[in-house]
Amino acid sequence: MFNYSNLAYAYGQPEAHGQLKNSPEDFIVEEQLGFSLTGEGEHLFLFIEKRGLNTEEVIKSLARLLQRPAKTISYAGLKDRQATTRQWISIHCPGEVIENPDSLMAEGWRVLNSSRHNKKLKTGALSANTFQLVIRDIDLIDRVNLRLEQVKRFGVPNYFGEQRFGYQGQNLVKAQQLLLENVKIKDRFLRGMYYSAARSLLFNLILSKRIEKQLWNKAIAGDVMQLSGTHSIFTAAEIDEEIIQRVNDMDLSPAAPLWGKGEEKACGEAQALQQSVLHDYQSWCDALERHDLQRAYRSLRLPVGDFSWQWSDNHLTMQFTLVAGSYATSVVRELVDVRAG
Numbered sequence: 001m002f003n004y005s006n007l008a009y010a011y012g013q014p015e016a017h018g019q020l021k022n023s024p025e026d027f028i029v030e031e032q033l034g035f036s037l038t039g040e041g042e043h044l045f046l047f048i049e050k051r052g053l054n055t056e057e058v059i060k061s062l063a064r065l066l067q068r069p070a071k072t073i074s075y076a077g078l079k080d081r082q083a084t085t086r087q088w089i090s091i092h093c094p095g096e097v098i099e100n101p102d103s104l105m106a107e108g109w110r111v112l113n114s115s116r117h118n119k120k121l122k123t124g125a126l127s128a129n130t131f132q133l134v135i136r137d138i139d140l141i142d143r144v145n146l147r148l149e150q151v152k153r154f155g156v157p158n159y160f161g162e163q164r165f166g167y168q169g170q171n172l173v174k175a176q177q178l179l180l181e182n183v184k185i186k187d188r189f190l191r192g193m194y195y196s197a198a199r200s201l202l203f204n205l206i207l208s209k210r211i212e213k214q215l216w217n218k219a220i221a222g223d224v225m226q227l228s229g230t231h232s233i234f235t236a237a238e239i240d241e242e243i244i245q246r247v248n249d250m251d252l253s254p255a256a257p258l259w260g261k262g263e264e265k266a267c268g269e270a271q272a273l274q275q276s277v278l279h280d281y282q283s284w285c286d287a288l289e290r291h292d293l294q295r296a297y298r299s300l301r302l303p304v305g306d307f308s309w310q311w312s313d314n315h316l317t318m319q320f321t322l323v324a325g326s327y328a329t330s331v332v333r334e335l336v337d338v339r340a341g
Contacts, residue, residue, distance in 0.1 A: 002172045004165045004201055008211035010157050011150055011334055016140035018316070018336040024051040026134040027083040029328065031076060032321075034127040041118030042094035044101060047086060050109040054081040056189065059089065061106045066091070066098065074121045077129070077324065080163060086112065090121035126324035128305070133328060135316045135336055144316065147335050151304055155250070156334050157207055157216050158302035160200035161327035171197035179287035195293055198284055199258045202277075206256040207300050209277045217301050219247050219254050222268030226255040226299045229323065233297050235265050253301040259285050260293030302326050 021027050037045055050058050055078045063070040072092045079085040091098070098104075101114040138144055165171050175198040177183035178191065185191040210216040219225060219239045226233050228251055236243055246252040256274065257266075266274055278285060305321035316335075322328065332338060 002165070002169050002201065004169050004172060004204065005162055007159060007204055007208040008157075009334060010154075010211055010216060011147055014143075014147065014333075014335060014337050016138055016144045016336045018135040018138040018144075018338060020133070020135050020332060020338045021082045022134075022136055024082065024084045026136070027080070027328075028085075028132040029079060029083060030086040030130045031088055031126050032128045032130060033076075033088060034125055034324070037115040037117045040116045042092065043117045043120050044091045044093050044098055045115050045117050045121065046089050046091070046101060046104065046111050047113040048089055048109050049084065049086045049112050050079070051084050052081060053108040055079050055087065057081075058109050061109065062089070062091075062104070065104065065106055068093075074123075076121050076123060076125045088121055090117065092120060124324060128321050128323055129326075129328075130306075130321050131319065131328045133318045133332065135318075135332065135338070136314075138314045138316055138336060141311070141314060144335055148309055151331060151334055152307045154217060155301050155303040156330050157211055158299050158326055159204050159207060159330045159333075161329040163327075163329070164200045165197050166193075172201060175201075176284075179284055179291065195288070195291065198288060199260070199293065202259050202281055202284065203256050203298055205281075206274055206277050209273065210254070210256075210300060213273075215254075215273075217247070217253070219243050219252070220269045220273075222266050222270035222272075223254040224256070224265045224270070224297055225252045226297060227252060228299075228303065231297075233265065235267060237267060250301075250303055253299040255297040255299050258296040258298055259288045260295040261289045262295030265297070298325075302330060304331055 048058060055075055059070050059073045059075065063073060074090045076088055079087050102111050104111045171194055174185070175194040178185050178194050179198060185194065207216060219236060221237065221239055223236050224233050225236050225243065233255060243252065264271065302322065307318070307320040309316060309318045320331065
């Protein structure tokens with residue numbers, strides 16, 4: 001129904017195959033906060049390790065354990081169920097003492113560390129995520145080695161991962177009901193998830209078209225350019241040698257919109273390409289604006305930081321760092337055709 005998985009590849013569809021997530025230990029992710037904790041304040045930060053649970057399930061479990069409303073608990077990012085993840089969660093508990101926070105645990109999760117802070121943890125308040133992934137039973141190892149070098153040098157397309165869209169794209173079905181069929185979703189968390197799925201789909205379609213035209217890592221006239229490592233953007237009505245060099249140096253990347261209300265910043269060739277992709281989804285764009293979503297921008301290119309790998313027979317172990325909000329699966333999909341473990 002929705003074209004959320006048939007997306008272009010930067011280096012061509014992989015011929016090699018492998019298995020990912022044979023066990024939670026094959027997919028390890030750890031959050032890096034974008035700030036230092038003060039050690040005091042009305043918010044208790046917990047660094048939690050979990051397996052076999054998603055972030056929402058951990059929050060509900062923690063709320064039951066502490067006998068407090070889940071709405072007093074915040075997180076920076078959602079993490080996958082089929083993985084070992086270490087992430088920060090904050091509890092608003094002014095004037096309260098939570099005894100022995102480092103010993104808190106329940107089935108599937110435990111606290112590794114804790115500290116007080118003077119502000120709540122907000123969505124996206126991370127500098128990066130670090131990953132350790134194991135892909136097993138890989139064939140065509142030489143071809144994977146070539147792609148590893150390409151990914152290390154040039155990065156990968158900054159796609160939203162398929163998990164954003166739910167099982168068999170059900171988040172997009174719900175998004176369509178919410179946006180176009182006036183179905184009311186009372187749960188704030190679910191409503192936000194469906195909005196995000198809709199905006200992510202539109203972004204991915206623009207990015208896929210740029211890849212087809214070999215323009216995902218090149219600037220074109222009218223592009224919105226984003227400074228690497230920040231959310232700073234500007235419009236490049238014309239592309240000069242300085243911009244070309246900065247793109248080649250990974251200092252700048254072209255960006256595409258996360259749709260919502262706001263000024264159209266793209267122009268010229270970039271805007272025309274964007275409009276051609278979104279033509280069939282104009283009703284979605286209009287609805288996102290009516291629902292008061294604010295337009296933002298996301299880089300089309302994802303640098304893969306601190307990238308290293310080791311082979312053990314035909315098993316590949318990789319370590320790398322990605323900016324917050326990006327997906328390790330976007331790296332993996334350029335290397336091998338994955339069979340789920």
